[in-house]
Amino acid sequence: MIATITLIPAPVDTEGDDRYVWRHGEDKYKPCFSSVKTWEQIRMQHPTVAWSKIVWFPHAIPRFSFITWLTLKDRLSTGARSRAWGCIQACLLCGEPDETRDHLFFACPYYFTVWIDLVGYLLGSHVNPNWSITIASLLSSRRKEIDTCLLKLTFQTTIYSLWRERNSRRHQGHPQSAAHMVRIINKLIKNRISSLRHRRPSFYSDMMQCWMGHTT
Numbered sequence: 001m002i003a004t005i006t007l008i009p010a011p012v013d014t015e016g017d018d019r020y021v022w023r024h025g026e027d028k029y030k031p032c033f034s035s036v037k038t039w040e041q042i043r044m045q046h047p048t049v050a051w052s053k054i055v056w057f058p059h060a061i062p063r064f065s066f067i068t069w070l071t072l073k074d075r076l077s078t079g080a081r082s083r084a085w086g087c088i089q090a091c092l093l094c095g096e097p098d099e100t101r102d103h104l105f106f107a108c109p110y111y112f113t114v115w116i117d118l119v120g121y122l123l124g125s126h127v128n129p130n131w132s133i134t135i136a137s138l139l140s141s142r143r144k145e146i147d148t149c150l151l152k153l154t155f156q157t158t159i160y161s162l163w164r165e166r167n168s169r170r171h172q173g174h175p176q177s178a179a180h181m182v183r184i185i186n187k188l189i190k191n192r193i194s195s196l197r198h199r200r201p202s203f204y205s206d207m208m209q210c211w212m213g214h215t216t
């Protein structure tokens with residue numbers, strides 16, 4: 001410690017007063033604080049996962065993104081998880097005894113009916129009840145930008161709405177039909193596109209036309 005201390009020059013008046021600086025990176029200090037730079041230095045760094053593109057994107061709705069992120073990490077409190085805590089929970093929509101993430105999205109007949117109704121025209125022959133195939137299909141780059149945006153937005157809105165419906169039934173709420181869920185999700189998507197129009201008027205106008213053309 002003494003050897004280290006002796007390496008640091010003693011303060012001298014000619015160098016001016018001491019002042020605080022914030023570390024912005026390796027050997028990079030500035031007088032201003034940056035929460036981004038600070039977070040980047042203290043957080044644990046991991047490689048970017050491919051599915052991050054379908055969770056975090058500019059026109060996403062934050063609370064929908066959060067539920068989608070939980071779903072992709074398989075952290076929703078489905079029956080498969082609650083069984084570990086001693087609580088048996090079958091699928092509330094179809095009665096399947098093993099209520100897993102992959103069953104809900106979208107192997108469950110109720111969920112798949114809603115999903116195919118909303119994105120059947122966008123995914124065409126690629127629409128599939130298998131979770132992994134659906135994710136791979138959403139990540140495909142061979143699609144127009146508008147279609148990709150609509151698919152990602154629909155994916156998140158569907159997961160959020162269906163998980164909410166599942167929880168409502170879990171707590172004795174009034175069950176909604178698949179057709180009613182499609183209408184609710186459709187309205188949420190239209191409202192989101194409308195709220196974004198000021199950002200890129202022609203792009204979101206085209207997106208709305210595309211969506212309306214297939215869903216009304």
Ligand SMILES: [Zn+2]
Nearest residue numbers: 091093094108
């Ligand atoms: Zn089910």
